[in-house]
Amino acid sequence: TELRLSHQWSNNDVRHKVAQIVADEAAAANVDLEIKIFGGKSLFKPREQYNPLSRGQLDMTVLPLSYAGGQQPAYNLTLMPGLVKNHDHAARLVKSPFMAELEKKMAEDDVMVLVHGYLAGGFAGKDGCITSIDDMPGKQTRAAGKAFEQMLAGAGASIASMASSEIYNAMQTGVLDAANTSSSSFVSYRIYEQVACYTPPGDFALWFMYQPLLVNKSTFEALTPEQQAALRAGAEKAQAFYLEEAKKEDAESRRVFSEAGVEIDDMTAEEFEAWRELAARTSYKAFVEETPDGQMLLDLALAVE
């Protein structure tokens, strides 16, 4: 049996390695199961993957679930400011009733999770640090995700939407003053050449994005029990690896930026609380308004210790 997995990342990205571990383990199990990986957007564009996955035209993918937030508004909770405190908290979240509810939503679209995982990110400022709400007014800012745009706009920033690949040029020409994206994007797009100050995810971080390895449910259920077991075993190994690497990426971004001479300024507990209050008034509020069961899902997520 051949399964096709599509993703948007390069070969040395952690998310590709996660897919590769699952593929290698499946092959090693000798259960007639081959996973063919189409990396680096070679098959589908990033946001075009969820629909074919849900219709069974694609078997597997690794993607930020919030990309499908327009199809299932509940997914917007997987990229919500201040909902996840750190990677260990994220690891508890994926085993919670909150995630069980989300998986029910996925099942509606004939999609299921094989590997859970969160990646974190931070803020960078062209002229100064972005740690508190008071740093935002008047700044042209690129935010990663709808909920972050709502929160930053609430703090008085001006929002310019663009792909993370455009941040470098936009900062260089002065179109952009500040940006929010993942640790790995900050490093791979060499944003440290353009900014004065970086706020990496540390003890307190606002930006966590859920990026699971998904499989089409019907396709999975049509596999033999041995094949399913092989996939699950590979997934378990990959998930442990994913968590470790996610932590390393944050540390790596901190190291790269400070070695490039960029000022590093962490977010304090008080600043984090202020952001979270602001988020409650802006992004959480908007989420609850547009999502059926939104309040219930939000409460479940906030209840995770």
Next chain:
Amino acid sequence: MDPLLLGALVAIFTILVLFSGVSVAIGLLIVSAGFLMVFDGMRSLELMPEIFFGKLDNFALLSIPMFIIMGSSIASTRASADLYEALERWLTRVPGGLVISNLGACALFAAMSGSSPATCAAIGKMGIPEMRKRGYPDGVAAGSIAAGGTLGILIPPSVTMIVYGIATETSIGRLFLAGVIPGLMLVGLFMAWSMYSTWRSGNLAVISARTYSWTEKFEVLPRVLPFLAIIVGVLYALYGGIATPSETAAIGALLCLLIAMIIYKLWNPRDLWVVLRDSTRESVMILFIIAAAGVFSYMLSSLFITQAIAEWIGTLDVNRWVLMACVNVFLLIAGFFLPPVAVILMAAPILLPIITTAGFDPIWFAVVLTINMEIGLISPPVGLNLYVINGIAPDISLKTILYGSLPFVACMVLAIVLLCLFPGLATWLPDAVMGPGF
């Protein structure tokens, strides 16, 4: 089936379908649907409209119609005549002066238009009749404009550079800058050839048709100002932190439309509609090919052909310059038959990994690719510039145009060789302006 064998089958089938006279975009859809149906199952056809839509779902594509509007709005005024007249008055004493004025006008116009046919049409409408009137042979008149017009896609802005930038995720700002010096170099080569051939032919009668006084020379200069204003305005928006390259195109389009309306009094709704009609026609044609070529490359990737070819070339142990020569021959042949955007979109995903693995710079390669595409624009059977010349001067035979443009093709081949010897010609300016980065 082995992906490489399948790839060969796709190539043969594509050639057959495209040669049947079906339009290129629809032909690509036919080939894609056929292979997806047979080798991926009926269900993959369901995805085709979704992929088609997705390929167009890109903000950078906006700049294509915008840069085309820039060219066609200015082309429909007397602006290109002014430009042409100014150059002529200053260059009248130079051997081949009129040809050189035309080439210079093409180069300047190319700096405002993203498309080659538009450049060709704008200058050719004035230039070809004038050159013939002054006794230049038909071949020289038509050939120089056909070739000069191709500069539209090398000198920024450029529609093909935008498409390359999107397909390979390289910075469009950088690509634009990379085309400047090679573009000027090519104009220089074209002019040098024109001077030499006029001098050699000994046909000096055509040179001194008339002379102009210094007053006459200076009084035309203000009429070139709108051109300079547009070029400077667009450059400032692009590199001065006002807008991204795709947004700049909109500023340029608005600026050109306004200048055409205010300075050149292009008020008549019928004339304005002609500008819009021509721009829509060319843009939709290009965007249709872009979307269809996107579906085609999905098919290649889905059947693992793209990946297999890249792997196979990787295992070949050939000298990188031999590889580059092969790539150039391939591009040249593809350019004979297909319009530039189709070649770029079909070839870039396969060629780029090969090129970068062999240690070539993707920005540099964009310039080499573009010059290859320029040759394709003036070679049959699909040479967009040839159609334009044919529309302007229907009584000049295709053969005459072709023979006339052959020396300029030689100049383009020479330019590719020079770029291979001195890659800095393409890479120096982007590095100097934007710093070594993306």
Next chain:
Amino acid sequence: MSGQTTVAVAPVGNNPFLRAVAALSTLAGWCSAAMIVIAVGITCQMIFIRFVLNGSTVWQTEAVIYLMIAATLVGLPYVQRLRGHVNVDLIPLALPMGARRALAILTLTVSSAIVAMMLWYGYEYWHFAWDRGWRSDTVWGVRLWIPYLALPVGFGLLLLQLLADLLAVILKIDRPFGLEEH
């Protein structure tokens, strides 16, 4: 091509069907051109808001993208009518008239078939988005059936124009591939 003085237009003769399709395609062309102009305007407005007023731009990028897609799709029939879609006419040129006509009928039939397929699955995709109430995952949150509507509309109109072209060749109102006899 821009700046060209003359534009070839598919002849319609006195056939009412051909005339109706031609009118429809021309109307589509006007809509397409209008959408391009509106996209220019919105982009300039966006730059103004951001650069001069230092304000937020929430909907502009998305709106411009969807306008451009719609302009392309809706413009297809008009460009087909203006014979603006590039082709390789080497073999048709080499063929005698009878064979050329047969080849033109074949290519137009196959083209119509593929466009009909794009229309059908495009309609399904549009209906899917409509049925499930999909929105774009941005703050603006456009209902996606609106931009997706361009797929069935554009391919539907293009199909009509292709069928009209086919009919014109069969009825000998238009020359095959629009080529002069040699």
